[in-house]
Amino acid sequence: MIYWQLFWAFVQAGIFCVGGGYASMPLIESQVVAGHGWLTMQEFIDIFTISQMTPGPIGINAATFVGTKVAGVPGAVCATAGFIFPSFFIMLGLVLLVEKYGDIGAIRGVLNGLRPTVVAFIASAGIGFILLALWNTETLPKDFTKVSLIGCIVLPLALAAVVKKISVIRVLIFSGVLGLLLGTFLGK
């Protein structure tokens, strides 16, 4: 039964995927391309590229795409549910452990070391995003004068809104509308 197979394939990918979205790629590939032959390698690479461009967590996007391709909408639901299923129990278990034993010196030490690391990851994503917003590139731009018009207008305005403590959701929606208006009338 295809739905069960999809669910189970993604349960396995979910258990062994350590390190987030990009790390899930080879695991999903081994299940759906090499293992079951549901997709060709080219189809799979296309799916991953699009998963990065569409909103939402990359792994969920990929699971949904693969599920839809293989078995339509029910397939997408099965694949996504399978992918999340192990996370749910593992994560709850870990949070309970930390709640119970978080005061022990060793665990507190590890968490104290991990928190600055997470700040660094967020900062790293932030720098990448600034480059993407202003110069349409995720690495340092070769030509700093080639700025994105939308980025140069929307980013400062959005920053001003954020500093004024306007709700995150409103900032996102306002930025999207502004992007559409600027793009339509002025070009990218």
Added chain:
Amino acid sequence: MYWQLFKSNFIISAFTIGGGYVIIPLMKAKVVDEYHWLTDEEALNLAAIGQSAPGLVAVNTAIGIGYKIGGIKGALVGVLATALPPLITITAISYAYTAFCDNQYVQYVLKGMQCGATAIIINVVLDLIKKQWQKKLLLPFVLIAVALAAHFFFHVNLMYLLLLNGLIGLIFMKDKKYN
């Protein structure tokens, strides 16, 4: 409260491109800075556990935050709200995804939203660094700077950095002042 949690996770997941470390600061801005359901430390702990555990960082963190706020029910609500938008948008566009992604108006909206997300991330990062600064401790700062440089410029795998800094924390940061 479940509804607020659902709404904010749903919209964040529906409109942010770029995966875990873009979604996490947005969630943090919402549940810590706007609703005050969690403290900075709690949110960062959950993100750290979410990154270390198997599975997707954004999904794991959503489960953890949901659990902290509203128990098992909260965890279910949180993860459902994070997984549903991609499920809906992608099944809807999967039959014509190239047409969708290449559409210039869609591109403009996404570009604008990406700028908005950037502004929120900048604010979250500056805020976290400012608070770290006020504690006047050197070691966490060194960890931030080294991990940032290693990850951004040298593309060192996140897991190695977590392993290394977890170890440093285990040896040098057991003291309560680092909490």
